[in-house]
Amino acid sequence: MSMLQNASPAESQAKPKRILLSGVFGPFGVDDDFGRKENIMELFHNQVTKAQGLASFRFHHRSFGLYFIAANLDADVAVLDFPSRSRFIAELRKGYDAVGISFITPNYVKAREMARLVRELSPGTEIILGGHGAAIEGVEELIPCDHVVKGEGIAWMRRYVGQNPADPIFHPALPSTEMQRIFGVPVPGPTASLLVPGVGCVNACNFCSTSHFFGKKYTAYLSTGKEIFDTCRRIADLRGTDAFFIMDENFLKDKERALELIAEMERHQRFFTFHVFSSCEAIVSFGIENMVKLGVSFCWIGFESKTDKTSFAKNNGIDPRDLVRQLRDFGISVLGSGILCMEHHTPENIQEDIDFMIGIEADTVQFMLFTPLPVTALYKRHKKMGLLRMDLPFEEWHGQKHLNWRHPAFPGDLPEQFLNGAFRKEYEINSSTIYRVVETAVRGYQTLSVLRDDSPIMQSRLETLRSRVLEYAVMLPVIRAHAVNDLERQRAQELDSKIQELIAPLGLKDIALRTAARAFARWWQLRVALKGDVLQPATIFTEFRLSERRKGRFPLPLVEVNPFVPQGIRGLDVAAMVPVSSD
Ligand code: B12
Ligand code: SF4
Known part of the structure; x- marks a missing residue:
């Protein structure tokens, strides 16, 4: 296992490396062999508004680092975000030159299982570990791998494919949240x-x-x-x-x-x-x-x-x-x-x-x-x-x-x-x-x-x-x-009156929107009561092909809606290449 291995620029230009960059597999936020119910894939519901029941903010965030690396690499790169274990296996069968696994410390077991699968199903593929989990002491001995990237990933991956690490950075256009x-x-x-x-x-x-x-x-x-x-x-x-x-x-x-x-x-x-x-x-x-x-x-x-x-x-x-x-x-x-x-x-x-x-x-x-x-x-x-x-x-x-x-x-x-x-x-x-x-x-x-x-x-x-x-x-x-107590009920009432005085009285559109919001809330309450409140993000697969990128074409993410997700994912935005500065 080496910490860094460079391909020559000539080689990388002749035939771009095929690289899969993957986040860890779901389901997330459940107790199973690979994870814990506390590790929810939602920032607010996980550690901020978690006690607020129906009022909790529910957002999913992609594994942004992977898109940044993909958008800046002279290689054919596929990003697989929120896969299931079987979806990851299906992707491995395509035979990549390298698989990069991004993980954080609580997802160590998932990363280890993914590396094991790579070695078993695609032995010729190199394994690169990155993300905060790469900082685990002795990780190179604990998880089968060829490279461990401790720190910033774009420069490292550029060196890996024989590219100049100091090339200008391209910022992909991505939604900050999916849902x-x-x-x-x-x-x-x-x-x-x-x-x-x-x-x-x-x-x-x-x-x-x-x-x-x-x-x-x-x-x-x-x-x-x-x-x-x-x-x-x-x-x-x-x-x-x-x-x-x-x-x-x-x-x-x-x-x-x-x-x-x-x-x-x-x-x-x-x-x-x-x-x-x-x-x-x-x-x-x-x-x-x-x-x-x-x-x-x-x-x-x-x-x-x-x-x-x-x-x-x-x-x-x-x-x-x-x-x-x-x-x-x-x-x-x-x-x-x-x-x-x-x-x-x-x-x-x-x-x-x-x-x-x-x-x-x-x-x-x-x-x-x-x-x-x-x-x-x-x-x-x-x-x-x-x-x-x-x-x-x-x-x-x-x-x-x-x-x-x-x-x-x-x-x-x-x-x-x-x-x-x-x-x-x-x-x-x-x-x-x-x-x-x-x-x-x-x-x-x-x-x-x-x-x-x-x-x-x-x-x-x-x-x-x-x-x-x-x-x-x-x-x-x-x-x-749905107030937590009388105090909140009263506060919401007073704030509503204040807004109507200060800005505008309610119009027909406001009344219709308020009725719709209450209907959504009742539906959500029922959904939580019947099915619990765990939400799984949909799998997102995005291909960044070097030949297309060189022609200025933008990769389109393929959203594979997870059958366990009650609603389709919102904001199916194009992940586009955006040069940093052009004027
Ligand atoms: C967005 C985010 C999330 C999203 C998840 C996104 C996702 N799809 O995984 C949400 C909100 C769901 C989330 C949840 C959690 N998170 Co979080 N999260 C972040 C946050 C705020 C931003 C990450 C980010 O996009 N950064 C910007 C990108 C560009 O940087 P990056 O991801 O680090 O990637 C760079 C390098 O790390 C490297 N790299 C990354 N991946 C790879 C892969 C390869 C192959 C290579 C070569 C390099 C590489 O290259 C990238 C470019 O330099 C960070 C804090 C932070 N500011 O970084 C915490 C952070 C990553 N989360 C953390 C934790 C602990 C959690 C939770 C357990 C909640 C918690 N208790 O805090 C849960 C677990 C969820 C789960 N089941 O996995 C910790 C990880 C700590 C650790 N040492 O492992 C962090 C660092 C916060 C902290 N300070 O503690 N998180
Ligand atoms: S080191 Fe910076 S980012 Fe981290 S907690 Fe301190 S101020 Fe915040």
């Missing part, structure tokens, strides 16, 4: 597009997988505001939406690039909106007014813990409650992330941190157990101290049930009890996330109305908030009907 439902109600219009300006984060918080996996540095795919703007414009024109989900660990950290993006939007009078991840110090340095101009509608922030014992420099000197209030006042929804069962926690003091996270009054809160994952500084520290629970199967290393290290104060199922209690209490006190998101949009609309800034960029932001309020207000009767 979007809340209370079973489909979110209207095309889903936001995906934007990956780069990978990694320089902050290197001790527990953070992504920062450590990418070498505690940031690797930019789109280095300037202009490159981001050009990429956004092309993707937006192709997909018919100006909304983007930025998959970048700390987008505002590069202040200059984000400011340049605002300038580009103003220069072209084209105003995109963005969902971002960022840390407190980067947000404060960038400024909330700039975030409004940038069009940030949602921001994911890691507050982690109240106490200064955790010493996360990113949060020093910042009042989280005040920051969240200001962001929401400007119409920016906040996801606050908190960590439970940290080293300083005890059953006596942990509730203080839970209440702190509830008290910041974000739109939604993620609670995660403190989980040392391979390659992180925390993993190394806990290993040195002999605390790691190597007896706990990797399928359980997901942070939503067991601790994967021995915390003397939290034996048995105590971590899970605190975790579940935290999610439930947050929901009961702050109401559903969808209620809070509508409230944030209303607050933002009010603030921007009062500012009376008639610059085109601010007028565009005001108009976006107005449309968002009207679009989301359709959900208020559903929220009332």
